[in-house]
Amino acid sequence: MVKITQASNAELSRIFYLVLLSLAGALIGLLAIGTIYALARSPDSRPLFRLGRSTGTEEAGASAFSPNDDIRVFSGMGRLRIPLSNSSIMILSIAFPYSAADVAFTEELAGKIGEFRGIASGYFSSLPAEKLINVDEEAAKNEILRRFNAGLRLGRIEALYFSDMLIIDGNL
Secondary structure (H helix, E strand, O other): OOOOOOOOHHHHHHHHHHHHHHHHHHHHHHHHHHHHHHHHOOOOOOOOOOOOOOOOOOOOOOOOOOOOOOEEEEOOOOEEEEEOOOOOEEEEEEEEEEEOOOHHHHHHHHHOHHHHHHHHHHHHHOOOHHHHHOOOHHHHHHHHHHHHHHOOOOOOOOOOEEEEEEEEOOOO
16 A cells, blocks of 8 residues: 655745745856856847847848838938048048837937047048048948947947048148
8 A cells, every 4th residue: 555645834835945945046047157148248249139020130141121111311410520630621421221110229329429420530530641532431431330330239330321521621
């Protein structure tokens, strides 16, 4: 015959307490490992996973915009008047596409206008006079784009467009 014994309330409470304590310890350990991993990752690395609607940009080289997005051109920086190292002035307008559906990113862009203006002005005003004559527009776009994206947290700018790019010689 099999003898069936009942556990006392004190024994059940002790088992329940040990299970809860084990779960709490596992959660704390998991949080600690995740925090250490997050601190060790590079700041410009891609997310491990995304919650919510996927934008389809996970594949390398994919466009950040889907065909159904409301794509607009951000030109809020206006026309920049940048004093150059050779006492000339550069007139420049910078614009880039963004998705109007991403309200949080749109607000971040609007809040960064002053910072963007400073980045672009700082880049061109630091160039030596001999480089200003034949500015490599693609290299300038890539460097400014890299600097813009370094300061953004809620999204990425994919491309920059320069317009009204002209240099007024200050030595006339």
